[in-house]
Amino acid sequence: MKDEELAGRLREAAGAHSPDRARMLARIERGMAGEPAAGAVRPPRAARPWLRVAGATVAVCGVLAAGALAVTSAGDDGGARAGRVAAAPASPSSTAKAPAAPGGLRPEDGPLWTGGVVDPHSNPYWAQSNVTLRTTEPLSALTVELRVAETGGLDSTGSWRSLPEPDFTVSVNESGGYLVYRWTLRPGRTVPAGTHTFAGQYNHAEGDRDATGDYVTAHAVRASGAEAAVGDRFGRSR
CATH class of the missing domain: 2.60.40.290 (Immunoglobulin-like)
Known part of the structure; x- marks a missing residue:
């Protein structure tokens, strides 16, 4: 086949091609949802920056939650310790009650x-x-x-x-x-x-x-x- 004939056929094929819009949108939605298209290979974790951002957010939330838990636990423990403090025993002299003088x-x-x-x-x-x-x-x-x-x-x-x-x-x-x-x-x-x-x-x-x-x-x-x-x-x- 001559070069001129091959080039002509390729031009005809390109002109007859109509892209499948619905299929393309479906692939885009699957990509945004994190689902690989059929036959596609999932990219490595390092190649997914949105996942790194989400992971950092989770880590920050975890640190804040741990800090709040520590503060709350410390407060609760202090209250519990305060509640467990025993009253000092009264001295014998303070427990002696004198009889009351009569009224009038x-x-x-x-x-x-x-x-x-x-x-x-x-x-x-x-x-x-x-x-x-x-x-x-x-x-x-x-x-x-x-x-x-x-x-x-x-x-x-x-x-x-x-x-x-x-x-x-x-x-x-x-x-x-x-x-x-x-x-x-x-x-x-x-x-x-x-x-x-x-x-x-x-x-x-x-x-x-x-x-x-x-x-x-x-x-x-x-x-x-x-x-x-x-x-x-x-x-x-x-």
């Missing part, structure tokens, strides 16, 4: 007044509770009662009063959670008008003793026959 105590009634304080010369092992009693009229009967709350290690070491010793009977005993000092005026004796002192002394557990549970009461009969009753809690500010 009033320090003044008519000519009679009383007040109670801890002597400033008390120390971490020993204390003295001072009771002051004032009366503007003579008293024909009187009972003064000092109650020291049991806060640990109480042991009486004595008592005294500014009035004559033979005029009173004195007793000390434990009752209802208190160390109780009681001074009672003997029959036929009289308490003159004025300011008088009664004091109870005792050892106690080492440390500063809480006297807020202590109180004093006094019951008296005036020379006129009228009665009077007063009381006061220790630790009250003045």
Whole structure:
């Protein structure tokens, strides 16, 4: 076949060729979806840049997720540790509860007044509770009662009063959670008008003793026959 004849046939074949548009679009869609065309060889991973981008995105998301998980875990662990912290055990002295003084105590009634304080010369092992009693009229009967709350290690070491010793009977005993000092005026004796002192002394557990549970009461009969009753809690500010 001559060259001129071959070239002519090739031109005829090219002119008669019509491209299959639908087939070409299908091949393009398969390529975008990552599916190889029939008979085609899948390109190596290094030749697919879109896959590298997607892989990098996944890696970044993985790092962020791991960081968020670490922060969340640390926060949860801290909260759990805080919840597991045990409260410090209370000291024995803080658990001792003194009995409450009765309500309705009033320090003044008519000519009679009383007040109670801890002597400033008390120390971490020993204390003295001072009771002051004032009366503007003579008293024909009187009972003064000092109650020291049991806060640990109480042991009486004595008592005294500014009035004559033979005029009173004195007793000390434990009752209802208190160390109780009681001074009672003997029959036929009289308490003159004025300011008088009664004091109870005792050892106690080492440390500063809480006297807020202590109180004093006094019951008296005036020379006129009228009665009077007063009381006061220790630790009250003045």
